[in-house]
Amino acid sequence: MASTQPQQTTLAPPRGSLYVNVATLLLITAMLAGCDRPRTYENQFLAFGTLVEITIHGAERELAEMAFEVARRDFAHMHAAWHAWQPSALTRVNTAIAAGESIDVDADVLPLIERAKSLSRRSRGLFNPAIGRLVELWGFHTDDYTGRRPPSDARIRALIDQNPSMDDLTLEGSQLSSTNPNVQLDFGAYAKGYGIGLVAEHLRAMGIENLIVNAGGDLRAIGAHGDRPWRIGIRHPREQGVFASVETDGDESVFTSGDYERYFEFKDTRYHHILDPRSGYPARHTTSVTVIHTNPGVADAAATALFVAGPSHWPAVAQAMGVRDVMLIDDQGRAHLTASMAARVEFEIDLPPKAVVHDRS
Amino acid sequence: MTRADKAGLTVSLLALLTLYGYLWTGIGPANQVTVTAAGETRVFSLGHDQRIAVSGSRGESIIEIEQGRARFVTSPCSGKVCVHTGWLARAGDTAACVPNGVIVSLTGHGKQYDSINF
Structure with missing residues (x-):
């Protein structure tokens, strides 16, 4: 006017x-405030059985909108291919293994198996996607936990004695065979990491330089938010809100495995979904493990493996898996951190947890 | 310059500083609730206390807005993760009922983190 x-x-x-x-x-004020600075676009949708959030900074709106659609389609495709208990390319593999037959593995599933074999070995078997039957026995192949109770010791023991391992699988090209018919693949501790990685790559190939792909709380962050790094809040494992934060640098993935994600309670005991492949029971003494790594698949598998390893043994497994930045919260509420993680984590609460820093040198 | 000019100048400068802080530093309260269900997004003010019924793929989720906060009161799912998330109070806070396909998130200028890990 x-x-x-x-x-x-x-x-x-x-x-x-x-x-x-x-x-x-x-x-003048209005003009100043409305100056054309790079914008941040966010989009949330449900996919992959969880809440997905894509954040894009500094791209044109049209490109960002296209990217949201691409991400949505990619996640839907992967969800259908990798589902562990609804008919999928993965369940076809599991059916063949159980029947003692070899199978030509679908191209969507093959890289998961190849990479998971190597990661499982490096984790000393603590990340073990071959224990699908155990996961099913515990009832974590469904979202309905009402009235659930732990399975009997005998049934757990019977599955553990069969010793399903990724080493039982042999790949010749895309032809897979197993020496152990009790292997059932469940990539619950790896598929999200690998999938987030693929989606982020896809968006980057579209020309997006600054982005975060977050699926159910695990994320890969690339680039920055303008002239400052991306700021990631880490949610408190027992209370509402954020208790710590980190800033990412370049291209990093932040993954947390916690006993609060999927669990049921029976007679005042919490039974969560992170199973120790050695005992067949939910891993004890750990509440959550946060890992930062350049490879989201490694971060995902390592968060699970270190959770299972527990407060005493995680440093050796972290080293074997090539993971530097780790924070483990134990069942006493103490934070165990690598020196590199301690240097970058900011606690955001008035009473930060007692911190134990593990220095490798 | 008259006294009125000075007063006008002062008011303008204050407005400038306030707007600068609000728009450039990103510090400010959450002011809206975004509710997404069945591919449709609706936006509600956080300033108006109310209960909202949202139709999802399984049935009705009830969202409550009270004193500048929002939460799931009920939802037709077994895990009740959405209800257990509790009150959302800050911009960027989000709760979702995955089985019913309902997302509730707070928007505004006060987003402290770019993304939340859990």
């Missing part, structure tokens, strides 16, 4: 000068 009367402004009588001044300054 003010811009339509510039001539009158300069010729205005003194009595009008107050209004002129106010109008001019407000106009």
Whole structure:
């Protein structure tokens, strides 16, 4: 409005000068505030059985909108291919293994098996995607935990004695065979990491340089938010809200495995979904493990393996898996950190946890 | 410069500083609730206390807005993760009922973190 009367402004009588001044300054203010700075676009949707959130900074709106659609389709495709208990390319593999037959593995599933074999070995078997039958026995192949109780010791023991391992699988090209028909693949501790990685790559190939792909709380962050790094809040494992934060650098993935994600309670005991492949029971003494790594698949598998390893043994497993930045919260509420993680984590609560820093040197 | 001019100038500068802080530093309260269900997004003010019934794929989720906060009161799911998330109070806070396909998130200028890990 003010811009339509510039001539009158300069010729205005003194009595009008107050209004002129106010109008001019407000106009400048509005122009300043509305300056064209790079924008951040966010999109949330449900996919992969969880809440997915894509954050994009500094790209054109049209490109960001396209990226959201691409991410949505990618996650839907992967969810259908990798589902562990609804008919999928993965369940076809499991059916063949159980029947003692070899199978030509679908191209969507093959890289998961190849990478998971190597990671499982490096984790000393603590990340073991071959224990699908055990996961099913505990009832974690469904979202409905009402009235659930732990399975009997005998049934757990029977599955553990069969010793399903990724080493039982042999790949010749895409042809898979197993020496152990009790292997059932469940990539619950790896698929999200690998999938987040693929989606982020896809968006980057579209020309997006600054982005975060977050699926169910695990994320890969690339680039930065303008002239500052991406800021990631880490949710408190027992209370509402954030208790710590980190800033990412370049291309990093932040993954947390916690006993609060999927669990049921029976007779005042919490039975969560992170099973120790050695005992067949939910791993004890750990509440959560947060891992930062350049590879989201490694971060995902390591968060599970270190959770299972527990407060005493995690440093050796972290080293074997090539993971530097780790924070483990034990069942006493203490934080165990690598020196590199301690240097970058900021605790955001008034009473930060007692911290134990493990220095490898 | 008259006294009125000075007053006008002062008011303008204060407005400038306030807007600068609000728009450039990103510090400010959450002011809206975004509710997404069945591909449709609706936006509600956090300033108006109310209960909202949302139709999802399984049935009705009830969202409550009270004193500038929002939460799931009930939802037709077994895990009740959405209900246990509790009150959402800060911009960026989000709760979702995955089985019913309902997402509730707070928007505004006060987002402290770019993304939340859990």
